[in-house]
Amino acid sequence: MILHVRGLEFRYPSHFVFQDIDFSVDQGDCLAVLGTNGVGKSTLLKCLNRVLKPRGGAVCIHQDEISHLSRVELAKRVGYVAQKQEGTRCTVFDTVLMGRKPYIKWDVSPGDLEITRRVLNTLELGDYALRYLDELSGGEVQKVWIARALAQEPDLLMLDEPTSNLDLKNQLEVINIIKTVVKKQQIAAIVTMHDLNLALRFANKFLLLKEGKIFAIGGLEVMTPENIENVYSVPVVIRKYQDRPVVVPL
Numbered sequence: 001m002i003l004h005v006r007g008l009e010f011r012y013p014s015h016f017v018f019q020d021i022d023f024s025v026d027q028g029d030c031l032a033v034l035g036t037n038g039v040g041k042s043t044l045l046k047c048l049n050r051v052l053k054p055r056g057g058a059v060c061i062h063q064d065e066i067s068h069l070s071r072v073e074l075a076k077r078v079g080y081v082a083q084k085q086e087g088t089r090c091t092v093f094d095t096v097l098m099g100r101k102p103y104i105k106w107d108v109s110p111g112d113l114e115i116t117r118r119v120l121n122t123l124e125l126g127d128y129a130l131r132y133l134d135e136l137s138g139g140e141v142q143k144v145w146i147a148r149a150l151a152q153e154p155d156l157l158m159l160d161e162p163t164s165n166l167d168l169k170n171q172l173e174v175i176n177i178i179k180t181v182v183k184k185q186q187i188a189a190i191v192t193m194h195d196l197n198l199a200l201r202f203a204n205k206f207l208l209l210k211e212g213k214i215f216a217i218g219g220l221e222v223m224t225p226e227n228i229e230n231v232y233s234v235p236v237v238i239r240k241y242q243d244r245p246v247v248v249p250l
């Protein structure tokens with residue numbers, strides 16, 4: 001088991017977000033965190049990565065409670081990409097290389113440079129290596145930050161709406177790359193998403209949040225029309241197309 005979450009509870013000073021959040025993520029898992037706008041998906045990811053301090057509960061990565069890990073140790077275990085990323089005055093290559101920071105002792109090693117090059121090529125960003133982030137499109141910037149998280153070689157990737165700025169081709173490419181990396185390196189990924197059909201292509205586990213609690217968690221069996229209507233207040237049917245479930249709003 002990579003991640004184990006028990007009794008997680010969070011509230012902003014102004015209002016309550018969630019409580020009683022219990023789930024775990026195993027090696028090879030791609031977990032989609034789903035739910036309506038404002039339900040707490042980003043907040044949940046931030047609590048799992050110590051960006052926010054939960055009010056209660058425990059988050060363990062490989063049995064270690066994250067509050068006991070140093071920042072460097074946490075960065076070796078978790079690669080996190082926030083929902084909004086800024087395009088800074090830094091080259092694409094340097095930004096992705098920064099993902100190696102937790103491993104760099106004194107100087108950048110040939111291995112760090114090789115990993116950076118490999119990740120850039122995997123995401124087809126090789127031609128952009130010397131471009132500045134603040135001169136890229138929103139989708140290109142999004143891919144660079146995902147590349148940086150991959151360069152970290154974490155045990156757990158946490159991506160907040162990683163496909164929100166991407167065109168159809170890039171959406172499919174990025175989720176396929178994440179799925180492949182998860183499988184090949186036996187790590188895990190937690191991804192927040194709004195597109196249910198993309199989530200169905202990507203994930204083997206689904207966590208549906210509603211009104212501050214987990215409404216359902218599990219495999220494909222939880223993605224029923226009843227559960228989806230309950231969470232999103234939209235009636236849907238699920239059809240099979242070439243053996244793939246497709247959610248169709250009515």
Ligand SMILES: Nc1ncnc2c1ncn2[C@@H]1O[C@H](COP(=O)(O)OP(=O)(O)OP(=O)(O)O)[C@@H](O)[C@H]1O
Binds near residue numbers: 035038039040043044
């Ligand atoms: N810094 C903050 N201070 C106070 N309330 C906040 C803060 N950030 C978010 N919230 C509130 O907390 C709740 C959860 O927000 P969060 O961003 O986690 O939702 P989400 O499910 O990721 O939404 P979306 O799908 O729209 O991105 C929302 O009601 C939001 O208004």
